[in-house]
Amino acid sequence: MSENYRKAIVQRIIKNLLDVQLLRMVQTQPLWGYMIKKKIETNFKIKLRHGALYPTLNSLERRGFLKSQKQTHEGRARKIYTITDAGKEYLRSYYGILKDQLEGKDLK
Amino acid sequence: MSENYRKAIVQRIIKNLLDVQLLRMVQTQPLWGYMIKKKIETNFKIKLRHGALYPTLNSLERRGFLKSQKQTHEGRARKIYTITDAGKEYLRSYYGILKDQLEGKDLK
DNA sequence: TACAATATGTCCTTTATCGTACATATCGCA
DNA sequence: TGCGATATGTACGATAAAGGACATATTGTA
Numbered sequence: 001m002s003e004n005y006r007k008a009i010v011q012r013i014i015k016n017l018l019d020v021q022l023l024r025m026v027q028t029q030p031l032w033g034y035m036i037k038k039k040i041e042t043n044f045k046i047k048l049r050h051g052a053l054y055p056t057l058n059s060l061e062r063r064g065f066l067k068s069q070k071q072t073h074e075g076r077a078r079k080i081y082t083i084t085d086a087g088k089e090y091l092r093s094y095y096g097i098l099k100d101q102l103e104g105k106d107l108k
Numbered sequence: 109m110s111e112n113y114r115k116a117i118v119q120r121i122i123k124n125l126l127d128v129q130l131l132r133m134v135q136t137q138p139l140w141g142y143m144i145k146k147k148i149e150t151n152f153k154i155k156l157r158h159g160a161l162y163p164t165l166n167s168l169e170r171r172g173f174l175k176s177q178k179q180t181h182e183g184r185a186r187k188i189y190t191i192t193d194a195g196k197e198y199l200r201s202y203y204g205i206l207k208d209q210l211e212g213k214d215l216k
Numbered sequence: 217t218a219c220a221a222t223a224t225g226t227c228c229t230t231t232a233t234c235g236t237a238c239a240t241a242t243c244g245c246a
Numbered sequence: 247t248g249c250g251a252t253a254t255g256t257a258c259g260a261t262a263a264a265g266g267a268c269a270t271a272t273t274g275t276a
Contacts, residue, residue, distance in 0.1 A: 003198070004197065004201070005197065005198050005201040006201050006205065007204055009198075009201055009205050010205060012124075013205065013209075016125070020188040027116050076114075089112065089113065089170075090113050090117075093112070093113040093114050094113075094117055095118055096114075097114065097118060097121065098206050098209065101121075101132075101206065
């Protein structure tokens with residue numbers, strides 16, 4: 001019954017918190033943009049514009065949360081992203097706040 | 109150590125998910141706009157513009173997540189909001205998705 | 217009586233974001 | 247050789263949101 005709003009909420013979270021989702025995925029394993037796009041579109045069953053994805057990845061790198069190294073795989077140049085310590089810390093903070101919310105704590 | 113980004117993340121959640129926060133507060137106890145503003149500014153230690161709050165409350169009522177009744181308290185007209193069943197269901201969906209995120213599940 | 221606090225609401229200008237399109241390059245296949 | 251898939255990036259016009267101001271009304275206090 002509580003699934004009625006699920007899709008809209010998921011889309012909202014993806015839209016609002018795309019950078020956090022990207023950090024989450026890259027923390028699990030190093031990935032490049034195109035792979036992330038495919039994964040999100042498959043797992044989340046939504047469309048992700050690459051015109052939104054690549055600027056977000058570049059922004060995360062500028063903010064020091066991701067670092068990238070260029071690799072060539074079968075003639076295609078890939079930018080493989082890995083998460084930094086700062087990125088991990090940001091994620092920890094984010095999850096900590098989510099946990100507090102679930103437990104009904106006030107945010108301070 | 110993981111408190112460095114906390115304030116920014118809290119502000120982000122308030123900004124992106126103001127309506128969810130309002131539902132959360134009203135679910136705990138019936139409240140009126142001005143009280144909500146004071147509570148958020150005290151608990152969250154951030155500024156909340158009433159020019160953003162009141163339209164959001166009205167929107168939540170239009171969407172059927174809140175209902176209001178006008179009361180007069182010491183000469184002041186208050187619009188007391190209570191949460192509806194639909195509002196509770198929306199919150200349940202939201203919390204369910206947050207929980208899945210915390211547990212590292214894929215959103216589908 | 218003027219001001220701060222309570223209480224709710226809208227308007228408007230600027231800012232930020234969205235989606236689309238443009239742009240480039242390689243590879244495999246028909 | 248033309249097209250779809252892989253791979254990454256920017257530019258721009260439209261739309262949405264943010265911030266501050268305007269607006270009204272009551273109560274208590276300086």
